[in-house]
Amino acid sequence: MLEVTDICSSYGEAKVLDRVSIRVGQGEIVALLGRNGMGKTSLVRSIMSLGSPSVTSGSVILDGVNLSAMRSHQVANQGIGYVPQGRRLFQSLTVLEHLQMLERKTPGAWSVRRVFDAFPRLEERKHHRGNQLSGGERQMLAIGRSLMTGPKIILMDEPTEGLAPVAVENVESILGTLRGEGLGILLVEQNLYSAMAVADRVYILETGRVVWEGLPEALMADQNTLHRYLGIH
Numbered sequence: 001m002l003e004v005t006d007i008c009s010s011y012g013e014a015k016v017l018d019r020v021s022i023r024v025g026q027g028e029i030v031a032l033l034g035r036n037g038m039g040k041t042s043l044v045r046s047i048m049s050l051g052s053p054s055v056t057s058g059s060v061i062l063d064g065v066n067l068s069a070m071r072s073h074q075v076a077n078q079g080i081g082y083v084p085q086g087r088r089l090f091q092s093l094t095v096l097e098h099l100q101m102l103e104r105k106t107p108g109a110w111s112v113r114r115v116f117d118a119f120p121r122l123e124e125r126k127h128h129r130g131n132q133l134s135g136g137e138r139q140m141l142a143i144g145r146s147l148m149t150g151p152k153i154i155l156m157d158e159p160t161e162g163l164a165p166v167a168v169e170n171v172e173s174i175l176g177t178l179r180g181e182g183l184g185i186l187l188v189e190q191n192l193y194s195a196m197a198v199a200d201r202v203y204i205l206e207t208g209r210v211v212w213e214g215l216p217e218a219l220m221a222d223q224n225t226l227h228r229y230l231g232i233h
């Protein structure tokens with residue numbers, strides 16, 4: 001279980017997160033919603049200890065281990081996977097090379113074979129380079145890469161951004177499969193309906209604060225919150 005408690009973060013002098021607390025359990029998909037610029041990516045980056053924004057107070061605890069003072073590679077080794085916004089890949093590396101560079105022999109780590117079994121499409125494209133993949137294939141590769149370290153929790157920053165409906169459904173079904181294997185997923189989404197299709201619980205961020213948390217059904221029935229924080233009529 002990931003427990004983020006009272007995180008405050010800043011870009012230089014500019015405060016971006018104000019005492020944010022969230023929890024993600026095993027086998028749970030938790031959606032993080034909020035309009036552009038509200039702090040979703042900043043929260044995910046803060047949990048990963050990427051350095052920018054800098055975390056000024058609060059704690060990040062995974063299964064009782066305090067990750068707050070760790071560097072990002074240590075956070076990853078403790079069991080947090082990360083799929084960055086924008087599907088960053090190496091243009092000149094093939095699918096296979098992208099995965100092989102992360103292969104480890106540590107317990108719980110995924111092999112390239114296991115990733116290909118989970119994403120047959122990636123195996124078909126294994127000799128294609130990063131710049132020769134479709135948006136949906138890039139997203140599968142980014143998710144596959146995040147699994148290589150054998151995470152307990154994965155932070156996914158807008159995995160369906162820019163994808164066609166059929167590719168969105170594919171990502172949704174991948175998330176369902178990972179949940180079934182006991183992974184916890186923090187899912188940053190702009191697409192409310194996609195998030196509601198898979199989420200077990202929801203948080204909404206507004207200018208760096210959690211302003212709403214609850215069940216998807218409760219959110220969908222709450223016209224006022226949908227309108228006020230997500231701009232939906």
Ligand SMILES: Nc1ncnc2c1ncn2[C@@H]1O[C@H](COP(=O)(O)OP(=O)(O)OP(=O)(O)O)[C@@H](O)[C@H]1O
Nearest residue numbers: 011016034035036037038039040041042043052190
């Ligand atoms: N590197 C940075 N330096 C300074 N300010 C930043 C930096 N990155 C983001 N910000 C600011 O921090 C705030 C939160 O940005 P963040 O990227 O976390 O938003 P977001 O909720 O992920 O938005 P989106 O949905 O557009 O991805 C915004 O006001 C943004 O302009």
Ligand SMILES: [Mg+2]
Nearest residue numbers: 040041042085
């Ligand atoms: Mg973002």
